[in-house]
Amino acid sequence: MSAVALRKRSSPFAAFGPSSIVSPTTPTEIAQILTDTRRYPSPVRPFGSGSSTTRCATANGGTVIDLGEMNRVLRIDRDTVTVQPGISLAELAEILAEEGKELVGGFDLANRTVGGAVCAAGLEASIAGDVGQFAAHAVKIKVVSPTGRKLVVGDSSKSLITLLRLSYGLLGVVYEVTLRIRPVRGFTVQTAHTDFKEFAKLGPRLAVPGSGLKLYLLPFRDHIYMELRRPGTSSGGGKKLAWRLKDWAVYSALPGAARSIAFALPIRQLRYPLIDSLSEAAQTLIGNPFVRSGSNAVEQSGRFRALTGKSRFTYCTWAFPAAEFGAVALAYKLFCKEHYARTGFRCDMPTIAFRLNQDRSALLSPSFDGPMITLSALSTQIDGWDDFVLDFADFAAKHRGVPLFNQTRNVTSEYVSSRFDRRLAFFSRVRRELDPHDRMLNQYFAAYMS
């Protein structure tokens, strides 16, 4: 047990409310933590990089298992890589790139951990054939169950691996993951922009998985910027420096500038037009010729997607049926304007959307029933954000939105039951069997898992 360090409540974890924080280095230590209820009080919550925006990893009065020290690459084979859960996607992408390999799927927010991305919803602009969620690419998962048993779950035990992907640390602590990889493959990026009314005319065509689709919505400028990705012919993989510059502009410079402008220009009638102009200027960087081709190997190693420092922002995501998304986007523009007129609050960053292809690889997948398009409202400002998120939840419920347990706030348990229905009931039953004493169940999930 000596390698299990019990640390004092320290700042990065304070928001998660635990009385103990432990950093195991082996699965045996994880099992010891889970079985020692006196020393490590319940609830026990695994922790990746803590980038989720809900209380999914909160452990009030309980124990946080920080997996940051289990961050090694264990094996690289021809089509797979086996890693410990605490490695970040950015780090893994760089290691694989040295071998001429890349992770399948283009994943935003590269600083999250493999464990967090397999156990929680993660979005991407999925190119035809890819499903749009990181977890789908996990072909083998090793987990210590809530009662301390080690389980190995592979593609051959299909129903079990379907439960473990997006299991939010409720069925055990993942300590090893084998992921599908492939040789670095290029893609091409085409950009375009339109207004909300024209976009709505796309109707059901938005559900066709022809190309990867990422959108930047500026409701107050009536502009939607589209980024379409298609498999490329070259394996070159794009210009690293140009992609880094794009990353820096969108994920660091823009939020940083928005925060500074909010500080320097308190009059919102002056502040927001200026920030919107900067957002539009950032779009010209996205459309620049040097980022018209890329690869996951280059994009995933983005280092500017940090969630701390001056550029930090918060956000809330809902997923909507793709075929109805044109109308949803139009209604969203009106919702944002109405909310601003009524409350004086609006999001200062562009809203981001991804199309997720249908994905049945996880029981709690948000696109289980069909292709979805997500809407992530982003803001660097906190005053007024909570009320916005509440109204956004009402808006989403009216438009058949599906919540993501790690990215959507203010969702009632009745609404969750109605959207996940029998899938959630089945997941809850299995959870009760694997965790009869609710060792890993926190308050947040207790509301949904009854």
Ligand SMILES: Cc1cc2nc3c(=O)[nH]c(=O)nc-3n(C[C@H](O)[C@H](O)[C@H](O)COP(=O)(O)OP(=O)(O)OC[C@H]3O[C@@H](n4cnc5c(N)ncnc54)[C@H](O)[C@@H]3O)c2cc1C
């Ligand atoms: C500002 C911001 C921007 C974001 N942008 C995006 C984006 O563009 N696209 C996107 O998809 N997501 C985005 N996210 C969401 C976030 O990256 C995801 O929620 C991610 O999956 C979490 O990874 P993590 O390592 O931080 O995990 P954590 O937040 O630490 O944990 C997530 C969940 O997984 C569980 N867990 C973690 N590790 C393990 C393990 N080893 N075993 C069992 N359970 C485990 C935790 O208990 C928790 O329930 C964003 C979040 C923020 C705050």
